[in-house]
Amino acid sequence: MVILGLGSNVGDRLSHLRKARTAIQHIPGILIKQTSPIYLSDALLPENAPPEWDMPHLNLAIRCETTLEPLALLKQLKHIEWTIGRKPEIRHWGPRILDIDILAWDDLTIQSELLTVPHASLQDRPFALWPLADVAPLWIFPLAGPNQGKPAALIVEKWGSRFTGNAPLHTQQIYHRIDTPRLVGIVNVTPDSFSDGGTFLNPSHALQHMLHLANSGAEVLDIGAESTAPNAVALDIDTEWARLEPILATIKAVQASCFVAPKISVDTRHSLIAAKALNFGIDWINDVSGLDDPAMREIVAQSAADCVVMHHMSIPEQRGHVLPRDQDPVNLVYAWGEKRLDELEKQGIARERMIFDPGIGFGKMAEQSLLLLKHAHIFTQLGTRILIGHSRKTFLSLLSGMPFAERDMETMAMTLYLAQQSVDYIRVHNVEACARGLRVAQAME
Ligand code: ADP
Ligand code: MG
Numbered sequence: 001m002v003i004l005g006l007g008s009n010v011g012d013r014l015s016h017l018r019k020a021r022t023a024i025q026h027i028p029g030i031l032i033k034q035t036s037p038i039y040l041s042d043a044l045l046p047e048n049a050p051p052e053w054d055m056p057h058l059n060l061a062i063r064c065e066t067t068l069e070p071l072a073l074l075k076q077l078k079h080i081e082w083t084i085g086r087k088p089e090i091r092h093w094g095p096r097i098l099d100i101d102i103l104a105w106d107d108l109t110i111q112s113e114l115l116t117v118p119h120a121s122l123q124d125r126p127f128a129l130w131p132l133a134d135v136a137p138l139w140i141f142p143l144a145g146p147n148q149g150k151p152a153a154l155i156v157e158k159w160g161s162r163f164t165g166n167a168p169l170h171t172q173q174i175y176h177r178i179d180t181p182r183l184v185g186i187v188n189v190t191p192d193s194f195s196d197g198g199t200f201l202n203p204s205h206a207l208q209h210m211l212h213l214a215n216s217g218a219e220v221l222d223i224g225a226e227s228t229a230p231n232a233v234a235l236d237i238d239t240e241w242a243r244l245e246p247i248l249a250t251i252k253a254v255q256a257s258c259f260v261a262p263k264i265s266v267d268t269r270h271s272l273i274a275a276k277a278l279n280f281g282i283d284w285i286n287d288v289s290g291l292d293d294p295a296m297r298e299i300v301a302q303s304a305a306d307c308v309v310m311h312h313m314s315i316p317e318q319r320g321h322v323l324p325r326d327q328d329p330v331n332l333v334y335a336w337g338e339k340r341l342d343e344l345e346k347q348g349i350a351r352e353r354m355i356f357d358p359g360i361g362f363g364k365m366a367e368q369s370l371l372l373l374k375h376a377h378i379f380t381q382l383g384t385r386i387l388i389g390h391s392r393k394t395f396l397s398l399l400s401g402m403p404f405a406e407r408d409m410e411t412m413a414m415t416l417y418l419a420q421q422s423v424d425y426i427r428v429h430n431v432e433a434c435a436r437g438l439r440v441a442q443a444m445e
Pocket of ligand 2: 099100101
């Protein structure tokens with residue numbers, strides 16, 4: 001058993017860590033057994049470090065089994081650091097895109113020029129020993145001194161709770177993970193959304209809500225001003241923009257005050273709105289009409305943004321206009337996706353920028369939605385990332401008598417199911433509930 005420690009404090013830290021985990025998975029002779037939660041901590045700085053080095057780190061640990069020798073593994077890890085973009089350091093402890101260390105290796109102790117195992121100062125660093133204790137609580141500290149013979153779980157007790165930020169370097173566990181689907185938090189600035197219409201129309205409420213979603217584990221915030229619920233009124237674009245603009249004006253402030261700056265998505269099917277929103281530096285366009293409109297295709301193609309391409313039958317929704325009942329809905333939606341994604345690629349949107357959404361509840365009977373969820377992994381074969389939006393939707397009426405706004409338990413249970421299916425993104429109202437559920441599930445790996 002070997003425990004690796006991963007850290008990053010520059011750029012898109014979660015993305016670097018996620019890429020590193022995938023690369024580790026592909027090293028021949030290594031098998032990942034468990035990934036820890038993520039810890040946020042202040043940078044450990046050398047004396048007289050320039051102020052711009054003071055950027056918080058994200059750290060985690062990965063427990064593996066391996067047939068490799070220590071130095072062979074170290075070489076592979078250095079190679080991954082380098083390919084993901086770590087530059088040679090001018091000075092030790094400077095900002096780094098990616099650091100991968102060997103924290104511990106069974107009861108092995110190594111003191112050589114290239115390798116020190118357990119990692120130096122491990123016992124004094126909560127950002128290293130806490131995640132280690134999450135994935136290997138019974139690992140015994142092998143070196144001489146007050147901790148010799150003690151399990152990791154006991155040594156970390158001196159720091160108290162993982163969640164208060166009272167430990168050295170203000171280290172604390174956060175809700176994001178790199179081993180589960182990424183959570184997309186829904187921000188409805190509408191009067192008529194089906195489960196929370198009217199709640200966040202006021203920009204200061206929306207702002208509070210966005211902060212809460214992001215600090216609860218949302219990696220993306222999806223802001224929408226037009227409801228696509230069956231009875232919602234279609235919106236003129238002036239009203240749509242009047243609702244969106246004050247929210248978009250706050251996104252830089254929101255991003256700066258979150259543990260991890262969320263990416264911003266705008267949920268719109270109108271190309272003019274998309275064009276204006278892109279000027280605010282947003283990251284995604286989420287178009288429930290699957291980019292039906294050629295003008296939308298053009299605007300997305302000209303931008304650098306990612307786009308969500310959703311399957312639907314008709315927008316606005318027409319009741320009863322659903323997929324044919326005598327055919328397999330998974331095949332139908334897959335075939336639609338294949339055709340649509342090919343078209344969009346030919347029109348200048350690279351597949352790496354697209355995210356496919358099978359459109360749960362859009363032109364589907366409840367039973368058809370359940371089948372799509374059951375086979376969600378099939379859509380990964382389309383060659384894009386995939387997103388599922390099942391939160392509080394009508395199909396849950398098959399399983400719950402609760403009103404729409406009170407279906408977060410059902411939504412969370414379905415999220416845990418989808419996490420087993422390699423879905424990339426899950427778009428939900430209650431991010432906190434889903435993040436809490438996912439953490440429990442991952443602790444049992
Ligand atoms: P650190 O991670 O200690 O801040 P670096 O990542 O810059 O430092 O690594 C510098 C050197 O530390 C590496 O080239 C490597 O040879 C050496 N090293 C010693 N012990 C370890 C270990 N347990 N894991 C990874 N690198 C180690
Ligand atoms: Mg290192």
